[in-house]
Amino acid sequence: MKCNVVAVGTELLLGQIVDTNSSYIGEQLAAVGIESHLQLKVGDNLARVVAAIRLALQDADAVIICGGLGPTHDDLTREALAEIMGAPLEHNEQIAALIADLFAKRNRYMAPNNLQQAQVPRGATIIEQTRGTAPGLMCPVGEKVMYAMPGVPHEMHDMLARAVLPDLLRRSGEASVIKSLVLRTWGESESALNERLDPIIHELESLGNPTLAFLASGWEGIKVRLTAKASSDTDADALLSIWEQKVRALTEDLVFGTNTDTMESVVLNLLEERGWTLGLAESVTGGLVGGRITSIAGASRVFKGGVISYASDVKFDVLGVEAGPVVSERAAMQMASGAQRVLGASVGLALTGVAGPDEQDGEPVGTLCVGVAFPNGQTFSTHSQLPGQRDQMRQFSVITALAFLRKLLLSEPR
Amino acid sequence: MKCNVVAVGTELLLGQIVDTNSSYIGEQLAAVGIESHLQLKVGDNLARVVAAIRLALQDADAVIICGGLGPTHDDLTREALAEIMGAPLEHNEQIAALIADLFAKRNRYMAPNNLQQAQVPRGATIIEQTRGTAPGLMCPVGEKVMYAMPGVPHEMHDMLARAVLPDLLRRSGEASVIKSLVLRTWGESESALNERLDPIIHELESLGNPTLAFLASGWEGIKVRLTAKASSDTDADALLSIWEQKVRALTEDLVFGTNTDTMESVVLNLLEERGWTLGLAESVTGGLVGGRITSIAGASRVFKGGVISYASDVKFDVLGVEAGPVVSERAAMQMASGAQRVLGASVGLALTGVAGPDEQDGEPVGTLCVGVAFPNGQTFSTHSQLPGQRDQMRQFSVITALAFLRKLLLSEPR
Numbered sequence: 132m133k134c135n136v137v138a139v140g141t142e143l144l145l146g147q148i149v150d151t152n153s154s155y156i157g158e159q160l161a162a163v164g165i166e167s168h169l170q171l172k173v174g175d176n177l178a179r180v181v182a183a184i185r186l187a188l189q190d191a192d193a194v195i196i197c198g199g200l201g202p203t204h205d206d207l208t209r210e211a212l213a214e215i216m217g218a219p220l221e222h223n224e225q226i227a228a229l230i231a232d233l234f235a236k237r238n239r240y241m242a243p244n245n246l247q248q249a250q251v252p253r254g255a256t257i258i259e260q261t262r263g264t265a266p267g268l269m270c271p272v273g274e275k276v277m278y279a280m281p282g283v284p285h286e287m288h289d290m291l292a293r294a295v296l297p298d299l300l301r302r303s304g305e306a307s308v309i310k311s312l313v314l315r316t317w318g319e320s321e322s323a324l325n326e327r328l329d330p331i332i333h334e335l336e337s338l339g340n341p342t343l344a345f346l347a348s349g350w351e352g353i354k355v356r357l358t359a360k361a362s363s364d365t366d367a368d369a370l371l372s373i374w375e376q377k378v379r380a381l382t383e384d385l386v387f388g389t390n391t392d393t394m395e396s397v398v399l400n401l402l403e404e405r406g407w408t409l410g411l412a413e414s415v416t417g418g419l420v421g422g423r424i425t426s427i428a429g430a431s432r433v434f435k436g437g438v439i440s441y442a443s444d445v446k447f448d449v450l451g452v453e454a455g456p457v458v459s460e461r462a463a464m465q466m467a468s469g470a471q472r473v474l475g476a477s478v479g480l481a482l483t484g485v486a487g488p489d490e491q492d493g494e495p496v497g498t499l500c501v502g503v504a505f506p507n508g509q510t511f512s513t514h515s516q517l518p519g520q521r522d523q524m525r526q527f528s529v530i531t532a533l534a535f536l537r538k539l540l541l542s543e544p545r
Numbered sequence: 546m547k548c549n550v551v552a553v554g555t556e557l558l559l560g561q562i563v564d565t566n567s568s569y570i571g572e573q574l575a576a577v578g579i580e581s582h583l584q585l586k587v588g589d590n591l592a593r594v595v596a597a598i599r600l601a602l603q604d605a606d607a608v609i610i611c612g613g614l615g616p617t618h619d620d621l622t623r624e625a626l627a628e629i630m631g632a633p634l635e636h637n638e639q640i641a642a643l644i645a646d647l648f649a650k651r652n653r654y655m656a657p658n659n660l661q662q663a664q665v666p667r668g669a670t671i672i673e674q675t676r677g678t679a680p681g682l683m684c685p686v687g688e689k690v691m692y693a694m695p696g697v698p699h700e701m702h703d704m705l706a707r708a709v710l711p712d713l714l715r716r717s718g719e720a721s722v723i724k725s726l727v728l729r730t731w732g733e734s735e736s737a738l739n740e741r742l743d744p745i746i747h748e749l750e751s752l753g754n755p756t757l758a759f760l761a762s763g764w765e766g767i768k769v770r771l772t773a774k775a776s777s778d779t780d781a782d783a784l785l786s787i788w789e790q791k792v793r794a795l796t797e798d799l800v801f802g803t804n805t806d807t808m809e810s811v812v813l814n815l816l817e818e819r820g821w822t823l824g825l826a827e828s829v830t831g832g833l834v835g836g837r838i839t840s841i842a843g844a845s846r847v848f849k850g851g852v853i854s855y856a857s858d859v860k861f862d863v864l865g866v867e868a869g870p871v872v873s874e875r876a877a878m879q880m881a882s883g884a885q886r887v888l889g890a891s892v893g894l895a896l897t898g899v900a901g902p903d904e905q906d907g908e909p910v911g912t913l914c915v916g917v918a919f920p921n922g923q924t925f926s927t928h929s930q931l932p933g934q935r936d937q938m939r940q941f942s943v944i945t946a947l948a949f950l951r952k953l954l955l956s957e958p959r
Contacts, residue, residue, distance in 0.1 A: 144581050146572030151563050153586070158560025167558050168593055170586040172567070179582055186600065411832075411853065417844075418827065418835025421853040425831025428902050428935060430855070436863075437853035439825065439835040445850040445888055474859055488842050521842060 132303040133166045135187035139199035139208055140282060141174035152197045152287055159291060162342050162358035163309050165299055167191075175199065180211040184277060188215075192275055193299060195291075198282030200265040202245045208279050212270045213252035215277070220250040226257065230264050258294045262286045269298060276302070306360050310367040312375055315392055316385040317352040317534050321345050324353060327381050331374075341374055350423070350526035352387070352394065387537060394533040395423045401540040402433045402478065407506060410476030411437030412450055412466035414457070415484035415499065420529050435476045440466060446483075449473060456492045458483050460512035463502030471504045479504035482532045486521045497524055501532045503539055511539055546717035547580045549601035553613035553622055554696060555588035566611045566701055573705060576756050576772035577723055579713055581605075589613065594625040598691060602629075606689055607713060609705075612696030614679040616659045622693050626684045627666035629691070634664040640671065644678050672708045676700045683712060690716070720774050724781040726789055729806055730799040731766035731948050735759050738767060741795050745788075755788055764837070764940040766801070766808065801951060808947040809837045815954040816847045816892065821920060824890030825851030826864055826880035828871070829898035829913065834943050849890045854880060860897075863887060870906045872897050874926035877916030885918045893918035896946045900935045911938055915946045917953055925953055 136153040143150045153170045160167050168190060173183040180199065187194045199208030213220045227249035234241035248265045251257065258267030258278075263286045268279040278295045280287045297307040316324065324345060325332070335343050341359035348354060357374050361367035379386055388397045402409055413420055421437045424430050438449055446452040450469025452462050463481045471479030480503055487496035497518060503511045513535050517527045550567040557564045567584045574581050582604060587597040594613065601608045613622030627634045641663035648655035662679045665671065672681030672692075677700045682693040692709045694701045711721040730738065738759060739746070749757050755773035762768060771788050775781035793800055802811045816823055827834055835851045838844050852863055860866040864883025866876050877895045885893030894917055901910035911932060917925045927949050931941045 143568070144571045144584060145575045146568035146570070149563060149565050149568045154557070154560035154563045156560070157558045161559045168588060168590075169597065170558060172584040174582060176582075183583065408856075413832065413835070416836065417839025417848075418825075418832030418851060418853065421827070421832025421855070422830065422836045425853075425855060425900075426936060426939070428900075430831075434831075434855050436855040436859040437832060437851075439832065439839075439851035439853065441835070441839060441845060441848050441850040442822075442888075448889065449850075449887060473863060474856075475862065486839075486842075522840060525840070 132164075132193075132299065133168060133191040134160055134193040134195060134299060135167055135191040136170040137180075137183050137187050137194060137196045138170070138172045138282070139175065139180055139196060140172075141205070143172045143198075144174050152282060152284060155284070155288065156195055156197070156291060158344075159296060162311065162344065162356070163296060163300060163360055164339055164342065165303070175205040175207055177207045177210055177214075180207055181214050184211060184215055188272065188275055188277070192302070194275075194277050195295060196277060196279045197287055200248065200267075200279060200281045202242070202247050202264070206247070209247075209250050209252065209268070212255065212268060212277060212279060216252050216254060216270055216272055218253040218255075221253050222246075223249045223251045223257070226251070226266055229260070233264060258290050260286065262289055267294065269294070300360060306362040306366075308361050308364055308367045309358065310361075310364070310371060311356055311358045312371045313390050314355040314357075314375065314378060314382070314386050315352055315388040315390075315394075316355060316382060317387055317394060317530055318385045319353075321347050321353055324355070324382065324385070328355070328378065331377055331381065335374070341370060343374075343378075349523070350530045352530060355382070387534065394530050394537065396427055398533050398537050398540070399424065399427060399430060399433045401537065405540070407433070407477035408435050408475075409433055410435045410470040410474030410479050412470035412479065412481035412502075413437055413439050414441055414446065414466070414482060415486050416482050416525050416528050416532075417441055419525055420480070420482065420532060423529055435474045438470055438473060456494075458485055458492050458494045458498055458500060460500045460502065460514055463500040464504065464510040464512045465502070467502035467504040468510060477506045478536070480532060480536050482528055484517075484524075484528055486524050486528075488521065499524075499528045499531060501535045503536055505539070505543065509543075511535075546578075546607070546713065547582060547605040548574055548607040548609060548713060549581060549605040550584040551594075551597050551601050551608060551610045552584070552586045552696070553589065553594055553610060554586075555619070557586045557612075558588050566696060566698060569698070569702065570609055570611070570705060572758075573710060574713075576725065576758065576770070577710060577714060577774055578753055578756065579717070589619040589621055591621045591624055591628075594621055595628050598625060598629055602686065602689055602691070606716070608689075608691050609709060610691060610693045611701055614662065614681075614693060614695045616656070616661050616678070620661070623661075623664050623666065623682070626669065626682060626691060626693060630666050630668060630684055630686055632667040635667050636660075637663045637665045637671070640665070640680055643674070647678060672704050674700065675707075676703055681708065683708070714774060720776040720780075722775050722778055722781045723772065724775075724778070724785060725770055725772045726785045727804050728769040728771075728789065728792060728796070728800050729766055729802040729804075729808075730769060730796060731801055731808060731944055732799045733767075735761050735767055738769070738796065738799070742769070742792065745791055745795065749788070755784060757788075757792075763937070764944045766944060769796070801948065808944050808951065810841055812947050812951050812954070813838065813841060813844060813847045815951065819954070821847070821891035822849050822889075823847055824849045824884040824888030824893050826860075826884035826893065826895035826916075827851055827853050828855055828860065828880070828896060829900050830896050830939050830942050830946075831855055833939055834894070834896065834946060837943055849888045852884055852887060870908075872899055872906050872908045872912055872914060874914045874916065874928055877914040878918065878924040878926045879916070881916035881918040882924060891920045892950070894946060894950050896942055898931075898938075898942055900938050900942075902935065913938075913942050913945060915949045917950055919953070919957065923957075925949075
């Protein structure tokens with residue numbers, strides 16, 4: 132089964148928007164074992180959209196088209212599909228009613244051009260919208276098929292998972308329920324993870340289902356994604372569960388969560404379970420840890436605040452760090468205790484290090500010292516040498532410090 | 546003049562990497578008035594790379610190809626170019642020597658496959674590398690031309706500006722020096738900026754040179770980019786200078802810098818000029834302002850640190866805010882004075898607001914109060930209603946607060 136992709140929109144060619152849609156679709160197709168050999172971007176010009184779709188169809192069984200389904204005169208995908216199908220566009224009363232209803236519910240005036248979105252090429256099947264106005268379309272051409280979806284990413288993601296991928300799999304004679312599971316890891320490089328999982332990767336490559344992929348994403352850690360095809364939800368879950376156990380068996384020390392978990396959400400949850408609050412002392416990261424934590428709505432149940440002790444005298448005067456080198460495990464522990472005291476928090480977490488461009492106190496760029504102070508007065512520290520330039524080093528510092536706190540919370544008595 | 550783009554790499558089709566190269570190239574082509582109607586992604590397969598380049602050439606005068614010039618067996622762009630030109634690949638001794646020299650200088654072992662990068666189709670012109678190993682290639686095919694560049698973005702950006710765009714402009718009979726100037730603005734939406742600059746935009750559209758584009762970029766503000774073509778550097782600068790003055794005349798209150806300036810770098814410079822230091826008190830942003838400021842190397846000359854006063858009792862106990870609503874201009878000013886005092890800073894900057902999802906103290910989501918305390922004891926405050934969900938609101942809070950401080954620094958006596 133081969134499926135190519137056409138992204139429609141002059142703004143994509145002009146670089147005003149980066150085409151992330153076709154990358155997303157490519158990734159999803161690969162996850163279920165469908166090949167994609169050609170992906171095109173084309174502007175809002177009818178003849179050129181038609182030509183691009185024909186090109187993409189030539190060497191494939193199916194084409195996915197994104198964009199050009201909106202209500203303006205620039206939205207030409209419906210016309211292009213009708214032309215390729217050799218079919219007329221017809222007004223669909225049901226879609227028109229749905230769109231009118233949506234505007235009425237939101238108390239907004241509906242400009243008449245919105246009804247352009249109710250035009251459907253004869254012979255097409257409608258993919259229902261659940262998040263916007265323009266429905267998607269499935270259009271047969273001979274033995275092949277064209278799928279058209281809106282260019283708005285969250286509308287497209289939904290239709291792809293709900294309708295397009297299942298239909299593609301049905302056509303290829305395969306089971307059509309697709310489910311993914313992401314294991315979130317931290318502590319090893321992608322190549323080291325790859326090595327650990329080598330036996331599983333080989334086994335999966337010969338089986339073809341589920342598939343396994345690595346997604347490295349900076350201070351999000353490295354994601355290991357399993358994607359299973361099955362004939363029912365239950366079967367897909369069962370398959371994922373088997374392979375999740377196998378992956379975990381080789382990486383348990385690295386897995387900190389699944390799916391939408393983040394290191395900061397996991398740490399906040401562990402603290403909340405214990406009824407503990409958190410205070411920060413940040414030097415090298417200058418507020419990045421606090422910024423990440425407070426990106427989570429509800430962080431205020433656990434997070435008291437922080438002291439950004441960038442200048443050394445703030446470490447000494449506000450946090451009570453004793454004179455001496457400020458990039459050290461000793462200073463990190465004293466910063467953590469200081470944050471705990473000053474902010475009235477159960478737990479203190481502190482970071483001090485060297486982001487560069489120059490070394491500091493004889494410590495090289497990339498040095499990170501993390502300190503933690505626990506409610507019982509115990510303090511802990513660790514020392515790492517992180518890779519990367521200033522920005523990357525600071526990002527890695529955030530997840531490294533939170534990961535250290537997580538391990539302590541899991542291993543220490545409450 | 547029409548120029549299409551082909552991005553080569555299986556990883557692009559699989560969505561492991563988003564193809565930002567062709568967006569960048571599309572933007573640069575548009576800036577100098579060259580049309581691009583079709584942009585393709587194709588995998589590392591010789592027949593398919595050849596077919597994709599032929600397709601892209603069909604309806605254009607030129608094609609830019611990115612990627613596939615490296616040393617591995619997957620790098621097939623050179624072979625594809627030779628096939629399309631009907632010319633043999635030849636070993637180029639000069640390139641080979643340069644590559645060997647590069648490895649020697651870095652004290653690294655050169656695997657023999659690196660010399661694959663010294664293969665050049667007969668008839669091609671070499672685009673010298675200044676940042677990596679694989680040179681670029683200019684390959685005539687009949688009256689048309691193919692440009693091949695590495696897929697590494699900073700190598701590609703350099704070759705595009707230095708060799709490819711000038712050659713394209715020479716071929717189209719136009720002056721071939723291209724220079725851009727970016728005016729950084731904050732304080733108006735893109736549509737309001739557009740309206741203000743309407744007379745200039747119309748004039749430029751009829752002239753065609755320079756071009757003007759808006760680039761909206763979150764907490765970076767909105768960039769107004771002028772791109773000029775001329776026959777010499779001096780002429781390009783002169784042309785840019787004329788239009789910079791015209792744009793500034795209509796937007797002077799919004800322009801905070803040029804090119805690589807950021808709001809945080811501009812504010813740090815203003816403070817440094819006055820010999821002043823900065824202390825922060827962050828509530829709604831939770832450390833994001835500190836994180837931005839400390840992303841600048843050398844921030845320590847001005848930035849003392851901050852207090853992330855997320856919990857109300859940190860505002861009261863650490864910063865000395867008086868009892869009462871904490872999302873208020875009064876609280877923001879007291880937070881700023883508190884930060885100044887606690888951190889021993891000349892200037893205090895404070896943010897308190899409501900990021901959502903729920904309202905707070907009867908203030909709606911999007912409310913931001915900013916407070917500033919100056920060395921002479923004067924305090925200032927402002928109140929805004931920002932758009933967007935949690936993340937966007939917090940990003941806008943950062944630039945809004947820094948912009949407020951900038952205006953005060955410019956208007957108040959030192």
